[in-house]
Amino acid sequence: MKRFLGFVKKEFLHIFRDYRTLIILFGIPAAQILIFGYAVSTDIKNAGVAILDLSHDEITLKLTDKIISSGFFKKTQTLLNYDEIDKVFKKGKTKAVIIFEDDFGKKLISENKASLSIVADGSEPNTATLITNYTAAIVTDFTTELSLPGSNNTLRINPDVKMFYNPNLKSHFMFVPGVITLILILICALMTSVTITREKEFGTMEVLLVSPLRPVQIILGKVMPYFMLSFVNVLLILALSWIVFDLPVKGSLILLLAECMLYILMSLTLGILISTVSSNMQQAIFISLIGLMLPTILLSGFIFPIENMPKIYDYLSSILPPRYFIVIIKNIMIKGTGFMYIWKETLVLAIMTLVFTGLSVRKFKIRLE
Amino acid sequence: MNEKVITVHNLVKKFGSFVANDNLSFEVSSGEIFGFLGANGAGKTTAIRILSGLSKPTSGEVTVAGFNAYRQTEEIKKNIGYMCQKFSLYEDLTVKENIILYGGIYGMKKTLIRQRLDELLSKLHFHEFENRMISDLPLGLRQKLAFAVAVLHEPKIVFLDEPTGGVDPITRRQFWESIYETSSGGITVFVTTHYMDEAEYCDRISIMSEGKIVALDTPDNLKKQFTSATIEEVFIKIARPNHLEKKKVDY
Numbered sequence: 065m066k067r068f069l070g071f072v073k074k075e076f077l078h079i080f081r082d083y084r085t086l087i088i089l090f091g092i093p094a095a096q097i098l099i100f101g102y103a104v105s106t107d108i109k110n111a112g113v114a115i116l117d118l119s120h121d122e123i124t125l126k127l128t129d130k131i132i133s134s135g136f137f138k139k140t141q142t143l144l145n146y147d148e149i150d151k152v153f154k155k156g157k158t159k160a161v162i163i164f165e166d167d168f169g170k171k172l173i174s175e176n177k178a179s180l181s182i183v184a185d186g187s188e189p190n191t192a193t194l195i196t197n198y199t200a201a202i203v204t205d206f207t208t209e210l211s212l213p214g215s216n217n218t219l220r221i222n223p224d225v226k227m228f229y230n231p232n233l234k235s236h237f238m239f240v241p242g243v244i245t246l247i248l249i250l251i252c253a254l255m256t257s258v259t260i261t262r263e264k265e266f267g268t269m270e271v272l273l274v275s276p277l278r279p280v281q282i283i284l285g286k287v288m289p290y291f292m293l294s295f296v297n298v299l300l301i302l303a304l305s306w307i308v309f310d311l312p313v314k315g316s317l318i319l320l321l322a323e324c325m326l327y328i329l330m331s332l333t334l335g336i337l338i339s340t341v342s343s344n345m346q347q348a349i350f351i352s353l354i355g356l357m358l359p360t361i362l363l364s365g366f367i368f369p370i371e372n373m374p375k376i377y378d379y380l381s382s383i384l385p386p387r388y389f390i391v392i393i394k395n396i397m398i399k400g401t402g403f404m405y406i407w408k409e410t411l412v413l414a415i416m417t418l419v420f421t422g423l424s425v426r427k428f429k430i431r432l433e
Numbered sequence: 434m435n436e437k438v439i440t441v442h443n444l445v446k447k448f449g450s451f452v453a454n455d456n457l458s459f460e461v462s463s464g465e466i467f468g469f470l471g472a473n474g475a476g477k478t479t480a481i482r483i484l485s486g487l488s489k490p491t492s493g494e495v496t497v498a499g500f501n502a503y504r505q506t507e508e509i510k511k512n513i514g515y516m517c518q519k520f521s522l523y524e525d526l527t528v529k530e531n532i533i534l535y536g537g538i539y540g541m542k543k544t545l546i547r548q549r550l551d552e553l554l555s556k557l558h559f560h561e562f563e564n565r566m567i568s569d570l571p572l573g574l575r576q577k578l579a580f581a582v583a584v585l586h587e588p589k590i591v592f593l594d595e596p597t598g599g600v601d602p603i604t605r606r607q608f609w610e611s612i613y614e615t616s617s618g619g620i621t622v623f624v625t626t627h628y629m630d631e632a633e634y635c636d637r638i639s640i641m642s643e644g645k646i647v648a649l650d651t652p653d654n655l656k657k658q659f660t661s662a663t664i665e666e667v668f669i670k671i672a673r674p675n676h677l678e679k680k681k682v683d684y
Contacts, residue, residue, distance in 0.1 A: 070537030074526065081525045267519025274485045274515040274592075275538045276507065 067277060071285040078259070079289060088255070093247045093297055097240070097304045111136060111195055112158040116143040121169035127180075127206050131162065136198050153185050160184040160195045172210075177220040184225070196225045240305040241393040242366035245386045246357070247301065248294060248324070249331045253356055255290050256335030257348035265344050279428060287332045294328045295321075314400030323396065323410065327389045330413050333420035334385070340427035360386045388412045436463040438589050438621045439484060444493035446479050453479040455644035457493070461623065463589070466616050468632045469625045470668060471641030477625050478594070480641075484623070485592055486510045498589040511539070514583035514591035514620075518598040522579050524568040528559065531567060532582060539586035546585075553581050573604040577611060584615055591615065593624040597631065609634050629665035638664070640671050647671050 079085050113131070117124050132139050140158045143149065152158045163181040165171070172178040182199050184192035200223045207221050260283075263269035272282050298321065305311045313320055335352070342348040360366060363377055364386035373381070381387045388409040395401040403410070439461040446454040453476045461467045471477045482488045484497050486506035495502035498512040515521070522531045529550060536546035554560045557577060567575060576596070584591050593612075597605045609631065616622045624635065632638050632652060639649040648655055648671055652664055659667045 067538050067540055070534055074523065074530070074534045077526055077530065078523070266524075267517050268521055268523060270517050271515055271521035272538075273487055274510060274513070275535075276510045276540065277538055278507075 075289045110138045112140040113137040114141040114158045114161045116163040119168035123169035124164045179222040181224040252331030253335035254352040257338035260339035261348045298324045315396035320396045330417040336424045440496045442494040447491045466622045466636045468635030468638035475641040476644040514588040516583040518595040590621040632664040
């Protein structure tokens, strides 16, 4: 055990002595969160909105006026019928269309409720969600103003939000879970594969193997510091996303951290596997970056919803661990669901961890033969 | 000199149908400097890996430091030191940190490590370097230090796999002085090398070719046997034979 601890300490020294490692470990995640955080939370200004007013009464005019004068939106066009929606979106300047139903004002007065639809251009998911949320907020504000104080009749306007082009856009902050998913697999897999291939390249691996340290101890000793630092990283990212753009963890924090640990473990075993198939650091970096980063960004559902992909990509992405973790982390962070809803994904990740471990052990043994 | 620290009897190592070590037999005595020569691909590395407990023989009897190479590889590892051509030290750690690390890996007590560190530093006139990074040291110093680290835990045998590759002649000379010193202290030195002048420094040498040991004796006897002036000539006759000469050697 003492031998092992000395070895772990040495690995920490490697990490803290190399500023590049530190930048990759902590600088990049922080930068990513900040970049994405600000990109997402920036207020919208003068977003193009078109109005389709089928009722055209005093109340709809007032509400339109309130929306347009809020400063967030600017009216691009007044539409006459539904067919024009597609056209106006294709022109590109309009990001959302607000539709008042027939007899909007009358219904609101006689039935105390009316509905309006907000159709947003889902091809820009962040703008779309922001616009719909802002509009909905303005509408709520408007109804409270209209309702006379003291009266029992609370007026209700139901905003019906629809996404054009991207109907499955679900979560508000899809980026934080995505960034955590991407960062963790990248850092864990990249760092472990590099640190192990480095020992191979410098010839120190031979010396370690000849020493009384067991191969398991060597691998664990190399991986343990990264496990700890990655966990610190998770806490850092969560804290940052909470501070910078108020993204709380809706579900159980403990469950989230436990799932993160599993995912880190999976990524580390993947890193070990990469190190067993690559003979030098360049190769390890290449495999980690090209083999993990691009597929994670493109196919895991981080940015592009899997539901909208052609079937072949859907199948392809099912071998990517991030796909499952994204579901887990989104569920816990944004929807606040419990373990019952994510046990399948958790199981997949656990199985992947075991498979990667098994493969690495086999590869390692062959090398020792 | 009579105690045998390595005994190898009919060692065979196969990878599939390829025979890397074909029926090797030799013994190495305690305190001996044993040279292990052969062209690339002759099977030296395979043999060293088996002797150092990294891989298991296919058949034959192998005992290292009194331990069985099939079952007691962990025990073997505790009793040997190892240094390879690429320096086994971590460049981003200091001299002291490297020594503490390796001492710790071999389970040495802290006080003992400290004591050995001091001895070493004063012997090599190294004190000013204690807290320097290895990457700041000149090549010759690094190499001496790597060797010192390989014998830090006072192993019975130290394996040196081409330890002087890419080093200038003066440094090599100095390096061999420390090898002599170590061997006079009772540690057996098992060394592979490409430099034939170095082979002359060994007590005995074995020359491998195509998986077999084709010659094994003291350098002087070998030179007599092959009527050559230097070991280099012996080596060329044995390891790179044309077909006529090969028949003569292949007994």
